[in-house]
Amino acid sequence: MLDKSVMILHTVARQPCNLGELCDVTGLPRATAHRLAVGLEVHQLVARDEAGRWIPGPTLGRLAATARDTVREAALMVLPRLQESTGESVQLYRREGADRVCIAAVEPPTGLRDTVPEGTRLPMSAGSAAKVLAAWSDPDTLRSLLADAAYSERSLAEIRRRGWAQSVAERAAGVASISAPVRDASGAVVAAVSVSGPVDRMGRRPGDRLSTDLVAAADAISARLKAPAQI
Template sequence: MDRAAHVIACVVGADTSVSFTEVVEQTGLSRSTASRLLQALERNALLDRDPDGRYRGGAMFTQFAARFDRVDSLSAAAGSTLQRLSEETGEASHLAVPSGGKVVQVAQIDSTYLLGSGNWVDIDVPPHCSALGKVLYAFDAIPLPTGRLERRATRTLTTRSALLADLEEIRESGFAVAHDELEDGLDALAAPIAGPGGGVIAAVGISGPTLRLEPDHARLGALLVREAETLSRSLQRQVPPLLTDR
């Protein structure tokens, strides 16, 4: 592992593509070992070889960089949407994307209230008890869970049948509600963001104390749907597309 990492660092850290001889000289490896490692790294898309036999970073690094470039671009595009939601509701506003079957929150504007939800960016939250997660489930952005679901609060949905029924309601209304499902006393709502191809690529939402949000679910849900549709239209007008659908 250490020798392979040394080879990767040698190639990826270089300003230009690197020859086999340069790899051997810079790593101090024998020619046979360097050849074996380079072949394995190329097979696994960590390195790529030019037609002239020189090595550079492979598709794995390109995909990694592209993914985070897309997230950064989406976060920037959604900035005004999150700001408007925060100003209109006073609650924390959130942007989340699907990643590896999970929900990753990538941007947030904090609540203007003293009593509000915390910062959820990069916090791992079970999708079945998250409004953002349920939106991504409902519109096939992440695969549905199997088996019994973890109970996190009083109203957490713990069976697949209950979750499927909720997802059908989300598709009909256009927004999701998580009412005392992640934590007692915490409510959240979310709506889907569609990319250039029409598929859902993200979700936008708000969260705050149940005592403030519960009486106003219908109005807040409609607000989220309007804002999400506006952002989706903006993304779909961009050429070349800002994001692909997956």
């Protein structure tokens, strides 16, 4: 049963699957595949997308986050200050295939929030963090992402020039966000740091007010990654 469950996890990690697709790929009997997938869903090792297909669940992200993650550790030294200076929710995202995963988050202590728990998987098709992670992707990855994206090569070129991205009501109605790239010691973009909150509070051009604080936070995280002894 363990081997079959692991096979299901690998299968849904490659692409979302309904029951029929899961059986076709794994070769498992329908009853067995359903029983194991539902069991994994109970423990949040798999979840369902809007179409009812199984996808990797938030527990996988939380388990991965418990291992030493220098990017996450560096961010957690900076994100609380960013949250205080902006008054909004802040997150750190990493791209995993066609998804972005929240690997760190800090929420305001009170008031209306845009809560994205650690381990949450969101599509790379929309949202300011998705744009940042796409903008600095390799050409092959970028081509695959653009097929289903709300952004274009032209808009990503502007993001690379400006150094940050913003979105309004792309990921969820009534939510605005702004994101900037985090770079490792080699200069490669390894994550996106974001500030998000209600459009009524963030405005329809959140970059006008928040880009300075956000880019400073992204640079601070990147600086820590270039000097690991400071983490």
